[in-house]
Amino acid sequence: MENFTYFTPTRYIFGRGTVDRAGELTRWTGCRKVLVVTGMGSAVRSGLYAKVAASLDAAGVAHLHLSGVEPNPTDPKVREGIDMCRCEGVDGLVAVGGGSAIDTAKAIACGVPYDGDFWDFYAGKKVVEEALPVGVVLTIPAAGSEGSGNSVITNTATMQKISLRTESALRPRWSILDPTLTFTLPPYQTASGIADMMAHIMERYFSPTTDVEVTDRLAEGLLKAIIEEAPKVIRDPADYQARANIMWAGTMAHNGVCGCGRVEDWVSHFMEHEISALYGVTHGAGLAVVFPAWLTFMAGRRPAKVAQWARRVFDVQSHDDTTAALEGIEALKAFFGSIGLPVTFTGLGIDSPDIPQLVKNLHITKGEVIGGYYRLSAPDTAEIYKLML
């Protein structure tokens, strides 16, 4: 186990009927005038935005609205938000939506009190030391941004997704998690979110660090719970209990508890980001394609941890590590297939992927050799992309 720090000062308010507490929680963080950030319109159409606004009104918190944050959120929207906050003297953010709204709110939160360009934080030139408080009303369990200190924004100039990771500066101060808000998510979006949260766990699980039994067992337990609950939410989108378990799993998957004490991997995310950038696929669906291929490559190179995962998560019995690993990967593919996710490029709707281009973009962005679990060069990542055919 490696030395680590773990600090998650987000107050989670979980369950039915909790949206009405948005105003009180905003007051608790000391805010008097907030910018409410929403996505492409569903929060407005469903009446959720109005509920949040009413709760803020009741608590005496003034509010402005920044709507229209797109999936894979971009810098112009961040700049628009920063300008609004500065002009209007806003002292806090409330994101109502999924990862895109939350990540945009976080970028605005650190950009407002900073004299320079907010990209400085994302480029690693500056460390976030001050940020407006961010609150969240979550509608999509997937990105885990409601509990993380991270934010991903796409630079429209380069079309690169750029990640900012903070220990705590950008963790939401509070997050309302009401599973009923997820009843209306379409099955494909639900399933993609499930693949995303599983990937967040596995990116941390596949680590070169040994002797991390506690963190391993927590990660395996979360994966088992997700695999148990996922078919229920696909079968019945209004199954409250299953939705509740999936929602809480998505938060725990990415609030850092599965990474404590170890080096993490994150290559599958990097590889997926390149597919998304080139072909515009849904992030979680892309991960359902990338992860089995990455695991298959590892089954041939460093099978022991893959075999442990196969045995503990999928109850695979084989004694030989490589065999066990491959059986686990088949089980993962079958699971993704069962909830309607693709596991190949073709399934994603990409019949002739430009693998050389994907590999080139990947290594330009991320470096010549990448990955925490196993160091991958361009020929390796090319081989992994080919395994997705």
Next chain:
Amino acid sequence: MENFTYFTPTRYIFGRGTVDRAGELTRWTGCRKVLVVTGMGSAVRSGLYAKVAASLDAAGVAHLHLSGVEPNPTDPKVREGIDMCRCEGVDGLVAVGGGSAIDTAKAIACGVPYDGDFWDFYAGKKVVEEALPVGVVLTIPAAGSEGSGNSVITNTATMQKISLRTESALRPRWSILDPTLTFTLPPYQTASGIADMMAHIMERYFSPTTDVEVTDRLAEGLLKAIIEEAPKVIRDPADYQARANIMWAGTMAHNGVCGCGRVEDWVSHFMEHEISALYGVTHGAGLAVVFPAWLTFMAGRRPAKVAQWARRVFDVQSHDDTTAALEGIEALKAFFGSIGLPVTFTGLGIDSPDIPQLVKNLHITKGEVIGGYYRLSAPDTAEIYKLML
């Protein structure tokens, strides 16, 4: 799953060589003059207190010392600490030790800024709204107080152990967890700590609330990790990796994550407190005696969850729930025995326990009918005490 809130704003600093950060962390909480609370002398003898003091000096934090906190800490020490803090203008606490030092520091922390008697909080007459910041340098993984908002103090007038639970007001602001500090713990104390942390998980796990798959799997995973690592620390007290896993498990066992979304039980703790009060046994060792008896009673009354626990934690295969439950209980007893813990009154050194007195004290203190998982009257708890013979 029930609605819940979860808020754990403790900053954990985990690993070798982290003690030197005590001063910097104290400054981070804004404190300039702190009371350092220690136990019966081992922190002073080992040189740990001097290290913490040097770190505070280096950070420019003035400090006073309250030493001699006994196991099962009592109110006179709390009052002594409150007086010292008030006289000397102390603005924070640093506990160096295990649960006793930490719980005393927490009681002082809420007592100092309060006009009335600190017992008001423990008696439920007042809610803690203000408390001095508490920091922790942990030396005993067991009580979990380094991550919890709780404190247990014994009232010397009545010899009752009284618990205070807060959502966040008394959670330590920071906790330094250096596994090397636990190398010198004697085997019996190590094993008792392990039983205590397992009990903290199981008190939450055995719940009438259904559909808590995520929380169940996290709890089961933690138990499995503890069972895997415990024999290693008993075999080799200086096994850093095993000590690290046990230390982190002890924190996760009691910081609330295993209770999210459900009613908890806590009868085994109540029953053990009465044994401790009457016979002065070590809390964790007492729990190793109580829990198997409580589980055996439940195997006959409400076996399903016990069977799930037996199958998932001890890999019991039996199809029949009661059989599986009983097999799991035998496995738990064997585990406790293997790390040197008793599982009967006799093993605790109590040959003729006064069961009627234990039952009387229990129900006077806790009520006529007790327990979250299954409601127990006096004849029931008498039966459970008899199962410990």
